[in-house]
Amino acid sequence: MTNAEAMQPYQRIVHDIRDQIAAGRLQAGAQIPGIKALAEEYQVAAGTxxxxxxxxxxxxxxxxxxxxxxxxxxxxxxxxxxxxxxxxHLEEQVEALTARLDRLEQSSE
Incomplete structure (x- = not known):
């Protein structure tokens, strides 16, 4: 079972809209589709x-x-x-740690 399958239907909508905002597809001030349109898009009830x-x-x-x-x-x-x-910032830290680990492994050989 994938993460998307494990999510409740409302959580999937929250996740998708958050992703659209994070990716810049939905900017500040942009209108979100209405309840009926979202219900049809996600094939869920209006209450969801x-x-x-x-x-x-x-x-x-x-x-x-x-x-x-x-x-x-x-x-x-x-x-x-x-x-x-x-x-x-976390990605940069991981890259730095990976480089250090590579150097340590090479020096121990």
Missing amino acids: VQRALAELRTLGLIYSHQGRGTFVSEQASEKTDATASRIR
């Missing part, structure tokens, strides 16, 4: 979409305006930028 949107609101990634729709928040891009920066 509402649960996913509630989770995204709790995370501060989206906000809603009654009668206007749901939008990506300004904080979403800040949060994903900070996360991307931390990931790059």
Whole structure:
């Protein structure tokens, strides 16, 4: 069973929208498709979409305006930028440690 299969349907929607924000496909201020459109896209009930949107609101990634729709928040891009920066820093650390390990292995031969 893959990670995607192990996820609850609402979690899959949350994950996909977070990924779209992180990748820059959904920018701050961009409108999220409506509940009906998301329910059709993910082949889930409207209540499942509402649960996913509630989770995204709790995370501060989206906000809603009654009668206007749901939008990506300004904080979403800040949060994903900070996360991307931390990931790059960790990748650099792993590269440095790998290089050190390679040098140690070569010197012990």
